[in-house]
Amino acid sequence: MRNDSFEISKGIDWVMVLLYMVLVIMGIASIFATTYRDEAVIKGFLSLNTDYSRQLIYFILCLVIGSVILLTDSKFFTATANLFYGFGIVLLLLVFPFHTDVKGTESIIRFSGFQLQPAELCKLFANLALAKYLSIPDMNFKKLRAQVIAAAIVLFPALMAIMQSETGLALVYFSFFLVMYREGMPSAILLIAFSLALLAVLTLLINKDVLAVLLTVVAALSINELKLQIKRNRRLLYTIIVIWIVAVGFQRFAVPYIFSNVLKPYQVQRIYATVGKDMEVDESTMSEEDIKKMEDRKKASTYNVKQSKIAIGSGGFLGKGLMKGTQTRYDFVPEQRTDFIFCTIGEGFGFMGSIVFLGLYLFLLLRIITMAERQRSLFSRAYAYGVASVLFFHIFINIGMTIGIVPVIGIPLPFMSYGGTSLVTFTAMLFILIRLDADRQMILR
Numbered sequence: 001m002r003n004d005s006f007e008i009s010k011g012i013d014w015v016m017v018l019l020y021m022v023l024v025i026m027g028i029a030s031i032f033a034t035t036y037r038d039e040a041v042i043k044g045f046l047s048l049n050t051d052y053s054r055q056l057i058y059f060i061l062c063l064v065i066g067s068v069i070l071l072t073d074s075k076f077f078t079a080t081a082n083l084f085y086g087f088g089i090v091l092l093l094l095v096f097p098f099h100t101d102v103k104g105t106e107s108i109i110r111f112s113g114f115q116l117q118p119a120e121l122c123k124l125f126a127n128l129a130l131a132k133y134l135s136i137p138d139m140n141f142k143k144l145r146a147q148v149i150a151a152a153i154v155l156f157p158a159l160m161a162i163m164q165s166e167t168g169l170a171l172v173y174f175s176f177f178l179v180m181y182r183e184g185m186p187s188a189i190l191l192i193a194f195s196l197a198l199l200a201v202l203t204l205l206i207n208k209d210v211l212a213v214l215l216t217v218v219a220a221l222s223i224n225e226l227k228l229q230i231k232r233n234r235r236l237l238y239t240i241i242v243i244w245i246v247a248v249g250f251q252r253f254a255v256p257y258i259f260s261n262v263l264k265p266y267q268v269q270r271i272y273a274t275v276g277k278d279m280e281v282d283e284s285t286m287s288e289e290d291i292k293k294m295e296d297r298k299k300a301s302t303y304n305v306k307q308s309k310i311a312i313g314s315g316g317f318l319g320k321g322l323m324k325g326t327q328t329r330y331d332f333v334p335e336q337r338t339d340f341i342f343c344t345i346g347e348g349f350g351f352m353g354s355i356v357f358l359g360l361y362l363f364l365l366l367r368i369i370t371m372a373e374r375q376r377s378l379f380s381r382a383y384a385y386g387v388a389s390v391l392f393f394h395i396f397i398n399i400g401m402t403i404g405i406v407p408v409i410g411i412p413l414p415f416m417s418y419g420g421t422s423l424v425t426f427t428a429m430l431f432i433l434i435r436l437d438a439d440r441q442m443i444l445r
Contacts, residue, residue, distance in 0.1 A: 011438030012070065013371065019364055020415065020430055024062070024423070026357070027416035028055050030344040033323045034336050051337055051418050058420040062427040069431040074439040077432055078379050081132035085153070088125035091118035092160045099164065107164035117421040119161040119169045124429050126154050127386035130176055134183050135379035141184040150180055167267060168397075168409030175393035179385045183378075196250060203251045204275050212248050219244040270407045273302050304340065305404045307333045312346030312354075312403065319350030337418040339410050342402045361395050361414075371437045380436040387429050 032052040036044065044050045048057065091109075095118055100110040109116045130153050133139075139146060158173035181190055202211055222240050223230065230237045259268050311327035314320070323329065325347035328336050333343045345357050365388055372384030391414050398413040400406035412422045 011441070013367075013434055013437055016364075016367060016371075016430070016434055017066075019360065019367075020066075020427070023360060023364075023415040024059050026345075027341065027413075027418075028052055028059060029322065030341050030348075030416060031055050031337050031418050033325075033348065034328045034341075034344055036323070054420070055418055055423070058423045061420075062423055065424065066427055066431040069428065069435055070438075072435065074436050077128060077383075077436065078132060078135075081128035084125045085129035088118065088122035088157065089160075091116075092122060092157055092164075094118070095160075095164055107161065107166040107169070114420065117166075117169075117419075119157065119164060119166045120419075120421045121425050122157045122161075123169075123172060123390055124425050124432075126157055126173060126176065127383060127390065127429065128432075129153050130179060130386060131379045131383035134179070134382045135377065141180075142186075147180065147185055147189075150185075151177075162262075165264070167263065168411045171397075171409065172390060172393050172411060175389040176386055178389040179382055182385050183382055199247060199251055200255050201275065203255045204272065204277060208252055211251055215244060215247050215251070267407075267409075270409075273305070274404065274407045304334050304408055305401070308340050308343050308402045309404060311336075311343040315347040315350040315353075317351050319346075319348050319353050322348040324348070335410075338412060339398065339408070339417065340402055341413050341417045342399050346402075358399075361391075365392055365395075368433065371433065374440065375437070376440050380433075380440060383436060384433050387433050390429070391426075 035051045045053050045056055047053050095107055095109060098109050099106045100108050100115070107117055107119045109118065130150060133150055133153060134141060141147065141150070154173045154176040158170040161167075161170035161173070177185070177190065177193070181187065206214070219240055223237065226236060226240075259271075263271075307327065311325065311333050314327060315325070320326075322344075325344065327333055328344045328347050333340050336343055342354075346354050349357070368384055368388040368391070372381050372388065375381040375384060394411055394414050397406055397409060397411055398417075401408045412419055414426045415423065
């Protein structure tokens with residue numbers, strides 16, 4: 001612990017602390033607005049029988065955790081980064097023998113009435129470990145070996161999350177590649193990743209044979225356009241051919257394999273629903289029971305988003321008021337206290353309220369990036385970009401799925417959604433950054 005705890009305010013970004021508290025209080029108010037059912041308000045908050053009372057308890061716990069972090073010497077986090085990562089991996093491994101099945105996920109450990117989701121918490125530990133690795137003195141991150149090790153640090157917990165039926169949380173770990181890009185990873189890797197993602201979407205929208213022909217035409221046109229350069233450098237021709245082979249193979253074999261063997265049927269149906277198409281199945285080979293299950297999945301995959309859009313749209317320009325929304329007050333929107341908490345903001349405060357709310361998130365992200373760029377140590381900068389990347393991914397995906405532009409993958413809205421593990425994780429991530437930033441002028445790690 002810091003000996004000069006009486007000087008805790010020195011260097012602390014109190015604007016960031018205030019912004020954090022505003023968002024969490026807004027989250028508790030939103031949970032209250034959707035779950036309050038005529039019980040005495042004070043009694044409801046003092047009990048542990050309501051979601052909003054439990055979230056308030058989590059908030060108080062987080063304030064204690066945040067205070068402890070601010071009183072801790074910032075060098076503690078660099079010294080223990082790998083230990084925390086190892087602890088997180090152990091927690092992930094403990095999920096397999098001791099997990100509790102909750103709504104189809106097998107990633108939760110339950111004890112004494114509380115639940116812990118290690119895949120959520122491990123995002124913090126992975127961020128610390130990645131920052132620690134990237135800050136190794138004289139480490140050349142432009143070398144392939146260094147990039148592979150860094151990728152393994154974040155992908156290993158992601159793989160275990162997938163094995164625990166938490167595909168949504170697993171995808172969050174890919175946001176750390178933005179940190180690697182900032183620290184020197186070739187932009188070509190990100191370009192390839194985005195290209196494959198785009199190709200996967202096109203595979204859903206366009207017939208696979210037609211898409212293969214289109215890819216072949218693009219490759220032929222590229223060769224014709226670059227024929228002068230190809231004469232001088234034959235490697236360019238080989239590169240175009242390899243890219244064409246990978247692209248065609250990816251859309252004809254890799255995407256169908258992932259949809260058939262990696263993703264679950266309901267996840268596939270959600271992806272198809274997002275792009276406005278039905279799953280391609282041969283009903284002649286299916287039993288009546290399987291066909292009924294498929295139709296039920298189809299209805300379920302679209303119902304949540306439809307109700308979410310209705311709730312947000314019904315808020316109009318200025319909204320109905322926090323506790324006056326019919327869609328969110330009467331449980332028309334599933335999971336409205338967790339994954340679809342943004343519906344409460346949209347219906348209660350309308351378009352203008354939603355813009356102000358998103359403005360708070362934008363301000364938070366820009367301030368974190370500003371903090372990252374003013375750091376004097378590589379560890380602090382990499383960690384700060386990790387925080388920004390994780391928050392951006394959560395915000396974009398969560399709000400995107402409530403308005404139907406991305407598939408529903410079930411990840412919380414930072415500081416807003418109900419859940420103790422989520423709130424503790426985001427709180428610790430943010431307050432560690434605030435502590436590191438406070439010491440930026442004194443410590444070079």
